Amino acid sequence: MDELLPEPEPLKTLIDALRRLPGVGVRSARRMAYHLLQHDLSGADQLSRALANAVQGLRHCARCNGFSEEEICATCANPKRDPSVLCVVETPADQNMIESSHGYRGLYYVLMGRLAPLEGIGPNELQFDRVIGRATDGQVQEVILATNFTAEGETTAHYLSELLQSQGLKVTRLARGVPAGSELEYVDAGTIAWALMERRST
Amino acid sequence: MDELLPEPEPLKTLIDALRRLPGVGVRSARRMAYHLLQHDLSGADQLSRALANAVQGLRHCARCNGFSEEEICATCANPKRDPSVLCVVETPADQNMIESSHGYRGLYYVLMGRLAPLEGIGPNELQFDRVIGRATDGQVQEVILATNFTAEGETTAHYLSELLQSQGLKVTRLARGVPAGSELEYVDAGTIAWALMERRST
Ligand SMILES: [Zn+2]
Ligand SMILES: [Zn+2]
Numbered sequence: 001m002d003e004l005l006p007e008p009e010p011l012k013t014l015i016d017a018l019r020r021l022p023g024v025g026v027r028s029a030r031r032m033a034y035h036l037l038q039h040d041l042s043g044a045d046q047l048s049r050a051l052a053n054a055v056q057g058l059r060h061c062a063r064c065n066g067f068s069e070e071e072i073c074a075t076c077a078n079p080k081r082d083p084s085v086l087c088v089v090e091t092p093a094d095q096n097m098i099e100s101s102h103g104y105r106g107l108y109y110v111l112m113g114r115l116a117p118l119e120g121i122g123p124n125e126l127q128f129d130r131v132i133g134r135a136t137d138g139q140v141q142e143v144i145l146a147t148n149f150t151a152e153g154e155t156t157a158h159y160l161s162e163l164l165q166s167q168g169l170k171v172t173r174l175a176r177g178v179p180a181g182s183e184l185e186y187v188d189a190g191t192i193a194w195a196l197m198e199r200r201s202t
Numbered sequence: 203m204d205e206l207l208p209e210p211e212p213l214k215t216l217i218d219a220l221r222r223l224p225g226v227g228v229r230s231a232r233r234m235a236y237h238l239l240q241h242d243l244s245g246a247d248q249l250s251r252a253l254a255n256a257v258q259g260l261r262h263c264a265r266c267n268g269f270s271e272e273e274i275c276a277t278c279a280n281p282k283r284d285p286s287v288l289c290v291v292e293t294p295a296d297q298n299m300i301e302s303s304h305g306y307r308g309l310y311y312v313l314m315g316r317l318a319p320l321e322g323i324g325p326n327e328l329q330f331d332r333v334i335g336r337a338t339d340g341q342v343q344e345v346i347l348a349t350n351f352t353a354e355g356e357t358t359a360h361y362l363s364e365l366l367q368s369q370g371l372k373v374t375r376l377a378r379g380v381p382a383g384s385e386l387e388y389v390d391a392g393t394i395a396w397a398l399m400e401r402r403s404t
Binding site for chain 2: 017020033046051057112
């Protein structure tokens with residue numbers, strides 16, 4: 001769109017900042033900016049503070065790599081969780097889905113991504129050394145690879161499986177109850193519970 | 203989605219705040235939050251500041267009602283614009299589209315909405331008294347109604363037309379070169395230029 005009107009600088013800056021959100025183009029960003037400024041100033045204020053607080057207040061849990069306010073997150077610090085099983089997921093959303101299946105009482109490691117060589121995301125970027133370090137703490141007996149059943153998720157699982165098995169760990173993968181090509185986040189909890197039960201050695 | 207994991211408070215708050223953006227559901231909000239925190243901390247920071255600055259730095263231009271940093275915006279203050287013609291639009295995006303047609307050198311009034319009785323938006327909510335006050339400044343000779351060619355936009359134009367004509371003003375409407383049922387923002391600039399040229403008395 002032509003920008004012929006001298007748009008006020010704070011508005012331009014806001015539209016540019018909103019465009020950095022995933023899936024938001026210039027038109028959506030403009031609509032969001034107008035909406036906030038015209039109809040939801042308190043929403044704009046709330047979002048501004050929430051972003052600042054999240055940036056300042058969140059870090060990666062030293063054990064599972066998920067988002068946390070503390071050095072160690074509540075899940076990792078929970079003494080009722082079974083420390084002998086470690087489930088490796090791509091994202092916190094996947095971790096949430098597995099929790100919602102009520103089929104798992106062990107601990108987690110969140111990769112915060114998956115291998116994607118074309119995007120320059122390799123084992124170093126995902127800090128695979130940290131995964132190995134976590135899995136070889138002496139307590140973990142089994143690592144369940146719960147990366148997505150996409151090409152990239154399968155590659156990630158395969159790669160991790162070799163690394164972990166060479167450390168003498170038992171490595172399993174969620175059973176293929178999860179429809180191939182789909183992402184965990186969009187699968188119903190029952191299917192996930194079943195896939196957890198049917199997990200097999202890799 | 204079930205919320206079984208004890209998600210850190212700042213993350214929850216951020217996801218809730220993102221959901222207030224138009225067109226953003228819980229899944230998109232979560233994806234946006236993860237993206238910002240994992241891959242674009244500087245983007246999160248930038249958005250936070252941009253929101254705060256926009257909320258604090260922007261107000262409505264006293265003349266055209268558009269967003270402005272100053273009491274009077276740059277367009278209204280531009281001595282090269284023709285003060286005898288006033289174009290009434292629904293949103294700043296519509297104003298931008300009309301500017302990009304290069305077919306207009308007069309001034310604007312931005313309604314920041316349209317009549318929508320079912321949503322409780324009537325003449326009072328849109329401050330029609332301000333439109334009338336602006337149009338009867340003694341300089342304006344003609345008011346061009348450039349509300350959208352939707353049912354609500356047409357109703358708004360009809361209502362404003364009666365009010366303005368009762369003040370003895372010449373009132374015109376963009377020619378129906380704009381395809382009926384469509385929104386100005388999504389029409390090409392050439393069509394808009396043509397519709398401006400062919401504008402007719404109401
Ligand atoms: Zn943790
Ligand atoms: Zn103005």
